[in-house]
Amino acid sequence: MSAARVFVARLAGCTVFDPAGDRVGKVRDVLVVYRKSHPPRVVGLIVEIPGKRRVFVSIGRVSSIGSGQIITTGLINVRRFEQRGGEVRVIAELLGRKVAFNDNTGDATIEDVAIKETTESEWEITQLFVRRPKTSASPFAKGITTFATWAEVHEKATAGQAQSAEHLIATYSELKPADLANALLDLPRERMFEVASELPDNRLANALEEMPESDQVGILTSLGDARAADVLDQMEPDDAADLIAQLPEERGEQLLDLMEPEEAEDVRLLLSYAPDTAGGLMTTEPVIVSADATVAEGLARVRRHDLAPALGAAICVTLPPYEAPTGRFLGMVHFQRMLRYPPHERLGTLLDQGLDPVRADTSAAEVSRILASYDLVSVPVVDDNHRLVGVVTIDDVLDYLLPDDWRSQDSDDDIGRRAAARNDLKTGSIPLPGTRRSAHGES
Known part of the structure; x- marks a missing residue:
């Protein structure tokens, strides 16, 4: 396998093939585990296969990564992926996390992570692509970017704490609504609420329409009333009616009063039918x-x-x-x-x-x-x-x-x-x- 470094954010959506050249699915994330004195080790890929099921593919079963595609060896286990304690999803949990340089030169935000094969079938994080805080007051200014090794920085938050959702949302920008919904549902619950709160109204509305009703209610409940009403305005009236019907009656009426009058009228009409x-x-x-x-x-x-x-x-x-x-x-x-x-x-x-x-x-x-x-x-x-x-x-x-x-x-x-x-x-x-x-x- 090539020893060139691979940036994880660019792997998202890459097609996975079996040895015969048949399409298996698409990469949705990379799974790593932290180590005490070495950079995090890559344990495998989270791959979405037909049926919207996400499965784990061990990095040892990956024979080639490159040119926008990944080749695996042999059959893969199609059991639904379940994250274990100590495992960290790079795209979902590491991108956007705050780090501080060990030489006291300041803080930065992780925008991408480079992984590389160090020995046969052993991969680890070799570099972080980070952005320092901006120094200009201009709203269009951005901080400078640089590379850092894992040993040169330390995290400012403990593993599992919420981090900026900006880079994760950028990674999700081209996903179809159903795929975005699945990606959100795969996140830890608090992280899901955080990312949902930062999505544009129309993107969040489209994703909610593809979710089970219990998860719709959970996300809508995590939003303020004004934001929740804006998202409902962007949903199809029948989907908005189904969602409001799952809420306590008083909360549903509050949201209907905050919605645009024309949208609320359509939803009220639908709620009047069995x-x-x-x-x-x-x-x-x-x-x-x-x-x-x-x-x-x-x-x-x-x-x-x-x-x-x-x-x-x-x-x-x-x-x-x-x-x-x-x-x-x-x-x-x-x-x-x-x-x-x-x-x-x-x-x-x-x-x-x-x-x-x-x-x-x-x-x-x-x-x-x-x-x-x-x-x-x-x-x-x-x-x-x-x-x-x-x-x-x-x-x-x-x-x-x-x-x-x-x-x-x-x-x-x-x-x-x-x-x-x-x-x-x-x-x-x-x-x-x-x-x-x-x-x-x-x-």
Whole structure:
């Protein structure tokens, strides 16, 4: 194996391959243990394999690190990773930690860590890339950077204490929401709260949407009321409603009062429906246009980068107003159908005549059967006056069908759960979690 030093922050996201060249997963962190008179020793890598499971790969099973990829030898143990006492995750716990130089020349912050193979299959931390405090009052100024060996510095905080989350957040900057959620959940609880508090509102909102409800509540509770309301504003209304429903009623009302009025109105509407109905599953922000809108306008609307794929699969056509609850619902136009017509064609002439909307009180089981029977990605939801109030998308149904702890389930159970879900769709015997509180009390 090459004896060149490797910077840990650059390993994050690198692909891991087995000896045959098949992809195993991606590196999420490096695990080290402290030693009394030597630099910390690398014991292995934390690798995320398909199914979002994180496993431990011993450094002795790594045959090559370089060129953005890692080669392992033989099979790896796919048992879920559990951190042991004395082990330290470099990215999650060491980056951002404060150190002081032993020669009394000042303090610095660890921005990256270099590891190197010292003997056959033995790796250790050889250098720290650190940044000293800035000396200028300018808000754009930064301190100088330098390299230091482990022996030249000592930590200002004991292992396990909180440190600046800035560099860890930078490492997570390119992760997708589901991967960011998993990365946060892998952190020690206090560290998770610290990093969550420093994430931008929209990034934290996206990550919360991918977490189990108990962890959502824990993070939201750790935030101040004003910050929590800002994060809820950035969440999809249905996800925000599900989260608020898990809070004590008084706390939920406080947060709703602090949210933007339009966002809070959508959430209150969703909370008024039972959780096992179309109204309880739907999102209130579909793409809505008039019958006179053209194909070109419709395609421009679904081209928005912030639009979820399921919502971009079809456009709702209504009479004014064009925000839920709208004027009378006229129909839907599917994305594929728009592609078959010239840009100037009016969407009112392309409505899917075979798709009927469901009422807000339609059962979740019936909505699921409609989506499955007609191979739909979404189905419109109307009120008693035939006004569009939202759409139920396939991901809304999947979130409902899967058990509450599906994000943390081992992938060994996936086949059985999928088979059970398919059987539920066919028979209508869908379990009713009953996790959302209605406006009139517990459902």
